[in-house]
Amino acid sequence: MYTWQLMLVASFLALETGLSHRSTQDMSMLQYYDRRIAHLEDRLTKYDQTIQAYEQKLYDLSKEMRSHMDRLNVYKLELRNQVDSIAMRMDRAERDIEYLENNSPSQPHVDIDDRILERQVKDALQETRRKLNLKTDCSAIMTSVKSLKIVKKAGDVQGAWLRDPSKGSTKVYFFSGTSNSTMLEFTSLQAFTEDNYFQAARKVYLPFPWQGTGHAVNNGFVYYHKAGTANEIVKVHIRNQTASDTMLLQGAGRLPAYSLMPQTFIQLAVDELGLWAIHADPDFGGKLVVTKLDRTRLEVEHTWDTPCKSKDAEVAFLVCGTLHVVYNTPYSGRSSVQCLFDIHDTIHSREMLPIFFPKRYTSHSSMHYHPKDKQIYAWDDGYQTIYKVDTRRKNTS
Numbered sequence: 212m213y214t215w216q217l218m219l220v221a222s223f224l225a226l227e228t229g230l231s232h233r234s235t236q237d238m239s240m241l242q243y244y245d246r247r248i249a250h251l252e253d254r255l256t257k258y259d260q261t262i263q264a265y266e267q268k269l270y271d272l273s274k275e276m277r278s279h280m281d282r283l284n285v286y287k288l289e290l291r292n293q294v295d296s297i298a299m300r301m302d303r304a305e306r307d308i309e310y311l312e313n314n315s316p317s318q319p320h321v322d323i324d325d326r327i328l329e330r331q332v333k334d335a336l337q338e339t340r341r342k343l344n345l346k347t348d349c350s351a352i353m354t355s356v357k358s359l360k361i362v363k364k365a366g367d368v369q370g371a372w373l374r375d376p377s378k379g380s381t382k383v384y385f386f387s388g389t390s391n392s393t394m395l396e397f398t399s400l401q402a403f404t405e406d407n408y409f410q411a412a413r414k415v416y417l418p419f420p421w422q423g424t425g426h427a428v429n430n431g432f433v434y435y436h437k438a439g440t441a442n443e444i445v446k447v448h449i450r451n452q453t454a455s456d457t458m459l460l461q462g463a464g465r466l467p468a469y470s471l472m473p474q475t476f477i478q479l480a481v482d483e484l485g486l487w488a489i490h491a492d493p494d495f496g497g498k499l500v501v502t503k504l505d506r507t508r509l510e511v512e513h514t515w516d517t518p519c520k521s522k523d524a525e526v527a528f529l530v531c532g533t534l535h536v537v538y539n540t541p542y543s544g545r546s547s548v549q550c551l552f553d554i555h556d557t558i559h560s561r562e563m564l565p566i567f568f569p570k571r572y573t574s575h576s577s578m579h580y581h582p583k584d585k586q587i588y589a590w591d592d593g594y595q596t597i598y599k600v601d602t603r604r605k606n607t608s
């Protein structure tokens with residue numbers, strides 16, 4: 212960079228030695244050039260410093276840019292997640308509109324709010340109320356499906372989910388698929404609705420695999436049809452994962468309980484009166500048989516033959532000792548209760564039926580009635596939904 216200056220200095224030196232006789236005029240010329248050179252050098256140093264400062268600035272700027280880019284990537288990711296969740300909600304909303312367009316005779320109110328936080332407070336209130344009139348409690352009869360709540364889409368297309376209806380329990384149980392040895396336990400409905408529900412769950416490894424979608428949970432015990440057997444029901448203590456009882460349900464296991472849900476041979480159900488088993492009997496025209504079980508000792512208390520067919524049945528549950536059988540078409544139409552059987556023989560079903568469910572997805576693989584909160588926990592084509600039912604008192608004339 213300084214080569215031209217050096218050359219200049221060298222030539223002046225040559226001039227000085229070679230032409231020493233030169234006048235003082237020349238000397239002052241030399242001094243003048245000296246000053247110019249010093250001045251130029253000064254400026255060069257300054258340029259150098261300026262360039263260094265620019266380089267530093269450029270470096271800082273690129274560093275800042277990089278950090279901006281990083282932040283931008285985070286925003287992008289967040290945005291994509293939001294778009295995904297909006298797309299999911301849109302999908303649900305579209306299905307709602309589709310349903311509303313299809314119109315139902317009873318027009319149940321459809322509510323797609325995911326979070327049900329106030330539920331637990333209400334539960335506590337209802338429980339106190341119910342405790343005061345336990346005797347009259349079971350005169351309730353289901354009249355319609357009041358509302359539908361879509362809680363989640365998790366697990367397989369088929370499965371079951373339910374809550375322990377025993378006093379003080381908020382636990383939710385989740386059985387994905389139609390056979391497995393694992394079930395998931397959640398401390399509350401809210402824990403289940405979380406996005407990271409699978410990590411939040413307690414995995415309960417049962418001593419025997421379960422089969423179908425007709426499991427029941429009561430008071431910390433799970434009751435289920437043992438896979439690989441025709442008609443064995445087991446009762447397992449959930450906390451310590453040990454079998455506490457087992458029984459054979461006579462006549463069960465030869466025909467699916469519901470022709471539209473062929474993996475379920477035994478349906479267990481809990482209502483206001485206790486534990487029940489439902490199965491279809493081929494010796495009885497494929498009609499459903501209801502058995503009241505003693506839930507402590509796991510023994511049969513009584514059995515009733517019902518007029519309800521298993522053909523085109525999808526699922527069934529009991530409300531106050533009345534069997535409600537839900538039918539559909541093999542092509543996934545609209546689910547409705549079309550057969551009732553009251554063990555007390557006080558309901559005249561013709562005036563009440565059918566009771567329609569709002570049409571949502573394609574078909575139900577399970578429904579579990581919760582006697583305390585009067586809700587049905589259903590699995591509709593991979594969606595976990597809650598139906599709230601309307602009840603009125605039985606005419607016990």
Ligand SMILES: *[C@@H]1O[C@H](CO)[C@@H](O)[C@H](O)[C@H]1NC(C)=O
Pocket residue numbers: 387388390391392393
């Ligand atoms: C059993 O359930 C667990 C947990 O939900 C799941 O990871 C596993 O794939 C299931 N197994 C089968 C055979 O479906």
Ligand SMILES: *[C@@H]1O[C@H](CO)[C@@H](O)[C@H](O)[C@H]1NC(C)=O
Pocket residue numbers: 448451453
């Ligand atoms: C499992 O639970 C049952 C019922 O509460 C209890 O009797 C039993 O002692 C428990 N077993 C173990 C190993 O904790």
